[in-house]
Amino acid sequence: MRKGPRTVIIKKTPEQIEKMAAAGDILVRxxxxxxxxxxxxxxxxxxxxxxxxxxxxxxxxPAFKGYRGFPGSLCTSPNSMVVHGIPGAYAVRKxxxxxxxxxxxxxxxxxxxxxxxxxxxxxxxARKLLDVTKASLLAAVEQCRVGxxxxxxxxxxxxxxxxxxxxxxxxxxxxxxxxxxxxxPQIPNYGTPGKGVKLEEGMVFAVEPMVTTGRHGVRLGEDHxxxxxxxxxxxxxxxxxxxxxxxxxxxxxxxxxxxx
Ligand code: MG
Ligand code: MG
Numbered sequence: 001m002r003k004g005p006r007t008v009i010i011k012k013t014p015e016q017i018e019k020m021a022a023a024g025d026i027l028v029r030x031x032x033x034x035x036x037x038x039x040x041x042x043x044x045x046x047x048x049x050x051x052x053x054x055x056x057x058x059x060x061x062p063a064f065k066g067y068r069g070f071p072g073s074l075c076t077s078p079n080s081m082v083v084h085g086i087p088g089a090y091a092v093r094k095x096x097x098x099x100x101x102x103x104x105x106x107x108x109x110x111x112x113x114x115x116x117x118x119x120x121x122x123x124x125x126a127r128k129l130l131d132v133t134k135a136s137l138l139a140a141v142e143q144c145r146v147g148x149x150x151x152x153x154x155x156x157x158x159x160x161x162x163x164x165x166x167x168x169x170x171x172x173x174x175x176x177x178x179x180x181x182x183x184x185p186q187i188p189n190y191g192t193p194g195k196g197v198k199l200e201e202g203m204v205f206a207v208e209p210m211v212t213t214g215r216h217g218v219r220l221g222e223d224h225x226x227x228x229x230x231x232x233x234x235x236x237x238x239x240x241x242x243x244x245x246x247x248x249x250x251x252x253x254x255x256x257x258x259x260x
Contacts, residue, residue: 011202023106024252044076048087063103113253114239136160144249154191208239
């Protein structure tokens with residue numbers, strides 16, 4: 001068996017998971033605020049400013065701001081941009097899709113979540129991308145159970161996405177999360193069922209399918225942050241922070257059912 005670098009997965013107590021859920025609650029409400037403000041003409045900078053103001057009003061801190069020098073509280077990634085878009089002068093247009101990723105720190109605990117929003121009516125192609133990417137994340141949640149393997153989580157995302165002819169971005173992965181935004185293990189969105197780390201009570205994962213309507217390759221933007229689909233195809237990103245508990249998966253950043 002080939003051994004990789006040592007993986008140290010820090011498990012959380014139920015009390016710690018409750019603290020992460022409190023951070024998650026602020027995060028969900030931040031994304032809902034962004035959704036309410038999202039209309040043609042609004043700039044991604046305006047969304048970011050409103051999000052940061054809200055986060056701080058709740059006694060929390062935006063986890064992304066200053067992280068390796070990132071300037072925003074949100075990552076805002078329109079259309080063919082997959083992730084890590086810097087909020088700025090881009091004014092959202094009717095028919096856009098916009099991926100919004102956010103991290104929150106509350107009392108030293110981090111939550112991380114993302115959603116891709118539709119701005120008004122979108123193409124059938126884009127609608128399918130959003131629906132399938134979201135469905136792949138929900139499939140992954142179902143696999144976050146004691147006794148399953150990490151490969152079961154990864155494979156569940158892959159099977160939903162590829163069954164619909166869409167592509168998994170392979171060079172970007174999900175991660176463990178807790179006091180640090182990025183903890184072990186890495187969580188690819190593709191993999192082999194029954195393989196990998198055995199899931200145990202107290203593990204908390206940020207699972208985040210990144211999916212394109214074209215091929216899986218990506219390229220780095222000129223700002224050295226934003227990552228685009230290599231072929232210019234549309235991209236979506238949905239992410240939950242999920243705790244593995246004795247009672248099954250607990251999504252710590254649940255959005256409301258009606259949300260896109
Ligand atoms: Mg994220
Ligand atoms: Mg993440």
